[in-house]
Amino acid sequence: MKGRTLWFVLCGTAVALPHCAGKVFKFTQQFSPIDNSYQATVKGIFTGEDMNGDGYIKLSDMEVFTFGAVFESNGPVATIEFDSRYTIVNKLVYEVGSGELGDVSEEELQSFRAILDENGTFMDAVGYVVNDFAVGPGGLCDLGGLGSSFPCSALGTDAYEGFDVFSVTPVTVVEDPATISFPFLQGGYSDGSTVSGVFEAIDYDKNWQISSFLAEVVAFSMTFDSPTLGQFTYTDEDAFDLVYDLGSGFIGDGSILDVEGIMAQDMDTIFSVGDGPAGSQLCDGQTECATFLTLAGDMLTSKEAVLVKDPTTAGATVLSDPHIQTLHGSTFDFEGVTGRVYTMISHREGLVSVLARFGSAYATGVSFAEGNLLPYHEEGTWISSMVVALTAGDGTAVVLIVSPDSGEGDLSYGTFRVLSGTDNPAVKITVNNKASYSAIAFNATHMDGEISIVPPKPAWDVPLDQRTRFTHMNFKLQRLSPSVHDGVGGILAISTGEPGYLVDEANFEADKFVGADLLNLVP
Secondary structure, three states, X not given: OOOOOOOOOOOOOOOOOOOOOOEEEEEEEEEEOOOOOOOEEEEEEEEEOOXXXXXXXXXXXXXXXXXXXXXXXXXXXXXXXEOOOOEEEXXXXXXXXXXXXXXXXXXXXXXXXXXXXXXXXXXXXXXXXXXXXXXXXXXXXXXXXXXXXXXXXXXXXXXXXXXXXXXXXXXXXXXXXXXXXXXXXXXXXXXXXXXXXXXXXXXOOOOOEEEHHHOOEEEEEEEEEEOOOEEEEEOOOOEEEXXXXXXXOEEOXXXXXXXXXXXXXXXXXXXXXXXXXXXXXXXXXXXXXEEEEEOOOOEEEEOOOEEEOOOOOOOEEEEOOOEXXXXXXXXXXXXXXXXXXXXEEEEOOOOEEEEEEEEEEEEEEEEEEOOEEEEEEEEEEEEEEEEEEEEOOOOOEEEEEEEOOOOOXXXXXXXXXXXXXXXXXXXXXXXXXXXXXXXXXXXXXXXXXXXXXXXXXXXXXXXXHHHHHHOEEEEEEEEEOHHHOOOEEOHHXXXXXXXXXXXXXXHHEHHHOOOHHHHOOOO
């Protein structure tokens, strides 16, 4: 990524600038056409450092190291990616600490994204400019000052039509945004060589892929340790590109969007894995897909994909009454209505669906019923039963139905049954009974997860024939295949919201996502 995002910046070359990792700046800006017929957003990242101490980060002073942005709208053009392979940034000036770009005359941004035909031939370019009097609108993004009656920023969505969406608001800049660290490992080389490293990243476009081409990788270090050739280290100051499908746990076996892989090189060596940045070979376990090559002609290869310790893979949970943590890390409470069925996860093509019926929840506390003092009271809702619909690798539909009813079977608490078009579906289901709950884990092509069935607390002294009413379920989504990220919806797919976020719960009722045949299977 260094030296590839901006075509003339020296990071990632033999004469790399110091501190090329730089500081991270995440930015967003709102747009619309003149007639306000639709809304659009630009969001992205740039990295840099005020090395001369003048209070500004300036591309002209070689203080901007990387840049990437994505335009998204509900208009005629849905997405434009300003990525490092096709984008040149001519101007970028930002006043450090101001939190806005374009509200003072010193600040500006000018970038152009090449448009290529199907043969890769240059046709034209679309531009994104802020506070640029040379090629774009002439107003300042000052929200009420001298230039407020004019657009201060513009973007072209058609290579031949010039600028067609505009903004009067400055670019909002967040300095040092939160990043996620991803340690990684690889082996499988004939001499026992190993690869180890870590990258930090932000999936700012929420497409379930980390791509250095969009500047989403903000820090990188890697070591190739060979018993026969020695130890070689790559850092931010070396040229590298990296693409990783979030939640997959591996780099090199994915073939969607920018295509997974790593390419890292210095003056004497080059390392590559996967069919992505280096255009090598998809890691299928059968063919060499990783190569380490030295200037002297030494070469080592491996058939293994890179193993990633991904903290995002177990981030979706539904607990107790119910507390939600989504795949994107958002947390909130979901009240629901007793008796109604809600969609936890659903794919628009039906590849995965998780439905949950809500029932009345109970908590420890004093209540009275029919003259009796009870050690519990009704409070809120929780999940009382669930259905999980999966598509196995062979295309077979598999439905897991989980009920709080006690009965004969493998579970200490609750019951479950599996519906499938074959006697041996390609879905692994594992039962684990603990003293205080029973768990059903499932592993399928597109999703791994676990349902816990939690009986009433022993201190409540609930009669056996009433235990079903006081039993609830927790759900953990441990893995969602990148192949279904595009098109997934439901409560666990919500991508915005801070603690205390209020959800429009009616939008997640199951009949809005699935048909009656599946909905009627929920106990």
